[in-house]
Amino acid sequence: MSTETMWEKVLQRDAAADGRFVYAVRSTHIYCRPTCPSKRPNREQVEFFANPKEAEQKGYRACRRCAPKTENIASHVARICRELTDDYKGLSPEDIAAREGLALRRLNQIFRTVLGVTVREYLASHKLEDFKSKLKTSQDVTGSMYDAGFGSPSRLYEKSDAVLGMTPASYGRGGRGAHIAFGIRDSEIGHILIAATEKGVCTISFGDNAKKLESDLRKEFHAAEITRNDDAVEQYLDAIAAHIEGNEFLTSIPIDIHATAFQAKVWQLLRNTKPGETLTYSGLAAKLGAPSASRAVARACASNRVAIAIPCHRVVAASGDLSGYRWGVERKRQLLQRERKQVV
Incomplete structure (x- = not known):
């Protein structure tokens, strides 16, 4: 990576660059991670290093605001997510932030950057995934509910209606009852x-x-x-x-599908697009406030099982290539061509 590319990533506070290099400011003798919230220095005062050790060997000291010697934010979020099955299980977002020594607002910013959702939204999705996993090996809805961290049946059904679609009892048995x-x-x-x-x-x-x-x-x-x-x-x-x-474009129909918190945000953005319009995976990630989540956006598109109602055919690669489509790239091409023709 060239120094000019690194500088661009510093200016953009690109989360994907965290852990790949640090930058140091000659006038302050401090080095930072690319996402540091501090005011950007003049370019002529900046030099780059592959890691904190190299910067310290040149006499620079670590920034106290961004703590570049600590784990990068992606690793930080991954560790918290792992802790949810152990030490952090059952904790509220406020409690998790306190354990991490951060304000909840800052922790939410970190989660949005990496996952595109807040801590609370992630916890809700995590509980449902845990609940579904337990139901697949147990017929005990109540026991699975409490094991997954739901405090009452009303809390579970409130969440499942918004995210699961089917009721919990039928979901766990492959749709029985639906x-x-x-x-x-x-x-x-x-x-x-x-x-x-x-x-x-x-x-x-x-x-x-x-x-x-x-x-x-x-x-x-x-x-x-x-x-x-x-x-x-x-x-x-x-x-x-x-x-x-091409007689009449679909505007909206009711859908009943399961979605994680992140998938729901991606799919809602897609439903807001117009016929003839296309987006890139990276563009969608940026709209979500998670510019490094392009791959997660691609997975969300691939998980969509309601073609056209959630128009994932309008998402293309940054190069302009059509990329993949669950129902065939040729169908994707035809759908886009028909939409463009009608809006001209």
């Missing part, structure tokens, strides 16, 4: 399968083989009551078909 209706229709880009619960659409998928689409749905919700009923999902099939044909 009623899912689905329908299939031919379109100009292949077969469309749409499935919905009483709450909203849980699957929109494309494929060349209708039987395989149905098989995949039944594997996904292997214990749910699944019935083919094209009439029940006709309004959704009509809306998606109209979007594909």
Whole structure:
């Protein structure tokens, strides 16, 4: 990495550069990490070192504000996340911040930079993931609830409604207790399968083989009551078909899918995009306030199972390449071409 590139990362306070180098200021004899919140010095006063040891060998001392000798922020967040299964289990965000010797506001800034969510949002998602994991090996909903850190059933169901979609008891048994209706229709880009619960659409998928689409749905919700009923999902099939044909762009339909706190933020940003518009993975990460989270954004896009309703086809690589798409890059190309054609 050139010195000018490093300087750019210092000016941007690029979190991805933390741990890769430190910069030192000749006039103050202090060295800092690239993300240091201190006022930026004049470029001619700055020199760069690969690590704190090299800077100290040249007579520089560590900055007290950014503590460059300590772990970088990504490692810091990773350690806290690991501690949630041990020493920090059951603690509130305020308690965790106190244990770390930081103000909660600062800890939230660190979490947003690395994960795109606050400590509280991460804890809510972590509890649900822990709860789901326990349910898969136990039929005891109440026991799993308390083991995962929920203080009461009302707290669990309040969170599960917003994030899980299905109720906790049915989720743990592969969807048992859930009623899912689905329908299939031919379109100009292949077969469309749409499935919905009483709450909203849980699957929109494309494929060349209708039987395989149905098989995949039944594997996904292997214990749910699944019935083919094209009439029940006709309004959704009509809306998606109209979007594909360019007659009327899809604006919003109710969806019922599981999402982590981070996935939910990515997907909501995608739902706010307009037909014909494209974003890059890094651009989405920047909008989330987590510029180093491009890979996590890509994983969130890949996890989307409601095509077009959450328009992950509008996300492209920084080079402009279409990159991957769960339902095929050629379908992604066709969807983008059709949207651009209609908005011109």
